[in-house]
Amino acid sequence: MFYALPMEQEPLAIYYSEKVWEDAHLSEGDIPKTWDAMLELAAKLETKDRAGLVFEPGQGYFQNFTWYPWMWQGGADAVGGDGKSAFDTKGAIQALQLFQDGVVKGVSPRTNPAAGDLPAALDKGQAAMWQSGIWNVADFRLRLPKTRYGIFRLPTPSGGRYATIAGGWAFVANKNGRNPEAAAKFCVEAVGSMDPASVKRVADWCTVAKSDISPRKSALDLGTARGGYSTPIMKQFKDDIYPGTRGEPRYPPVIYKAISDAIQNTMLAGHKAADEAEIAGASIDAYLKSYEGAKIL
Amino acid sequence: MTAPTSARTASKTASSELPATAAKSPKLNRRQREGWAAALFLAPDVIGLTIFIGLPMVLSFVLSLFQVSGFGQYTFIGFANYQRIFADPVFYSSLRTTLIYVVCLVPGGFVASLLLALLVRQKLPGVGFFRTAYFLPFSISIVVVALIWRFMLDDQVGVVNQVLGWVGIPPQSWLGNPQLALGTAVVVTIWVQMGYYMVILLGGLQDIPTEFYEAARIDGASAWANFRHITWPLLKPTSFFVLLTSTVAALTGAFDMIYVLTKGGPANSTNVLIFYIYQQAFQYGEYGYAAAIGTFLVLIMLACSTAIFVTTRGGRFSYGD
Known part of the structure; x- marks a missing residue:
């Protein structure tokens, strides 16, 4: 139905305030590697006026997006390779439990601090750590260049494997449009051809206009050669965070909603993670029985 | 000349x-x-009602008979969208939330507005200032009001939690706790609307002839007796108007407040029908299904309006009531 070309990739990591860490006598050696260590650290850094670790609490596509990598780390998925739901499994249950534990232990807030403005929250000390994406680097650069912050990979559960997620916009041509061929050619010329102007456009977009990982090797190489990934944070995103990235899945609304309800009910309404995983898994399976669209990745 | x-x-x-x-x-x-x-x-x-209300309603009903892809593909499916409504658990949860919202908001708003109207009816110095002040929130955009309240209700730095902290009440997540969020949205909505309904009720109060109160005073009637036997019966036509319009507003006008305050969360606790329609249409691309829920909402609205008309005998009252 569509022709699409990605123009950027935006992986997620954990941001932290260097000032808060220094005040707590922490250093890079204290960066948590496991979920338990992460929650323990968040409890140390949390105060009455400061969230220890922010997981996205708002109901919607963005919350699902930030939650998926925690599920993948435990080997679970919304839809398995056999076309059936792989949601009612240990990996999904423990990821649901992680978000609930954050709230129950009092380290993760029920609403976003600073109205969701991560740079401001880290700058003003309203959050110690916050799971979010590479796009914040450009925001810091533009608005709060003096704020000291660091990033680290998403920690993993015991026995799990590192994974993160990357979203981002794409140029899309509608196959049912008036002239789909011309629209598709435009997309290719804009962000997909080997013409130097096209390569430069993507590199500019990802390193000058924004702070993203280029989805094209040629544009990534050009951006790197021009110093777009030379700052410690951008270099870390490119070399440490980005490997292990999986693209954001495009689930149909029914699957998205089943997972969203499971996250919300577990995280904020206190329901049992196993029960919610079972309900969502059954809902996804019921939907997949009559699903006739493209393969869900 | x-x-x-x-x-x-x-x-x-x-x-x-x-x-x-x-x-x-x-x-x-x-x-x-x-x-x-x-x-x-x-x-x-x-002409205005036909173009802007009647025609869209007809088109919306027609749309509800189709499955719409969002990219210009329409497939006629008859009443399948309506059948889907009755098998959708989120719809039932949303309907329940809507009913709770209306049942709390309409009487709560009416009582608050009536109390304010009785208060500002008194001939006291500076009463004009208070009338204006109470009405002021209604003259501000709902989005602005909701944003300001969101800041005031912030878990960490909100003024509401700070004030409660002075009297020893621990901070609450007013918009992040499913048990509090809907009530919070109702209170904020009442705060916005009570000034508007106060003005309408004040008009009704001022229409009541003062002779009745003078006669009651001579007979030694108490303030409660005055309200019970003079004010309340003679205010019924105005009360009918306020109840009818506030019920319709509660059913259909909650979108902007809910969107800014909670976006239907946490855990669907503020997902009223009008917001669920928005989600289905503009987040999930289910335009046909959204139109079917919209038609259903119109039926609910008609049922509520009819119930109010019937119980109040069409808004016609006599002084003997």
Whole structure:
């Protein structure tokens, strides 16, 4: 139905305030590697006026997006390779439990601090750590260049494997449009051809206009050669965070909603993670029985 | 000095031509003339309602009979979208939330507005200032009001939690706790609307002849007796209007407040039907299904309005009530 070309990739990591860490006598050696260590650290850094670790609490596509990598780390998925739901499994249950534990232990807030403005929250000390994406680097650069912050990979559960997620916009041509061929050619010329102007456009977009990982090797190489990934944070995103990235899945609304309800009910309404995983898994399976669209990745 | 002469001449000419013109035009009897006048007076409203309310309602119903892809593909599916409504657990949860919202908001808002109206009816110094102040929130955009309240209700730095902290109440997540979020949205909505309904009820209160109160005072009636036997019965037509319009507003006008405050969360606890329609249409691309829920909401609204009309005998009241 569509022709699409990605123009950027935006992986997620954990941001932290260097000032808060220094005040707590922490250093890079204290960066948590496991979920338990992460929650323990968040409890140390949390105060009455400061969230220890922010997981996205708002109901919607963005919350699902930030939650998926925690599920993948435990080997679970919304839809398995056999076309059936792989949601009612240990990996999904423990990821649901992680978000609930954050709230129950009092380290993760029920609403976003600073109205969701991560740079401001880290700058003003309203959050110690916050799971979010590479796009914040450009925001810091533009608005709060003096704020000291660091990033680290998403920690993993015991026995799990590192994974993160990357979203981002794409140029899309509608196959049912008036002239789909011309629209598709435009997309290719804009962000997909080997013409130097096209390569430069993507590199500019990802390193000058924004702070993203280029989805094209040629544009990534050009951006790197021009110093777009030379700052410690951008270099870390490119070399440490980005490997292990999986693209954001495009689930149909029914699957998205089943997972969203499971996250919300577990995280904020206190329901049992196993029960919610079972309900969502059954809902996804019921939907997949009559699903006739493209393969869900 | 020439102008009056010219005016007189023109006037004379016009009056001399009048009978000839009148003779040519068809004669309308009084009933017909009144009919035409009524039609002309009603035309702006009828045309506006037809274009902006009636036509979209018909189109929305037609849309509800289709499955729409969002990219221009329409497939006729009859009443399948309506069947889907009854098998959708989120719809039931949303309907329940909507009913709780309406049942709390309408009486709560009415009582708050009536108390304010009784308060500002008193002839006290500076009462004009308070009338204006109470009305002011209604004159501000709902989005702005909701944003300000969101800041005031912030878990960490919100002024509400800070004030409660002074009296020893621990901070609450007013918009992040499913047990508090809907109640919070109701209170904020009442705060916005009570000034508007206060003005309407104040108008109704001021229409009550003072002679009744004077007679009651001579008879030694208490303040409660005054309210119970004079104010309340004579205020019924105004109360009917306030209840009807506030019920319709609660069913259909909650979108912007909910969108800014909670976006339907946490855990669907503020996902009222009007917001669920938005989600289905603009987040999930299910335009046909959203239109079907919209039609269902109109039916609910008609049922509520009919119930109010029936219980109040069509808004017609006599002083004997």
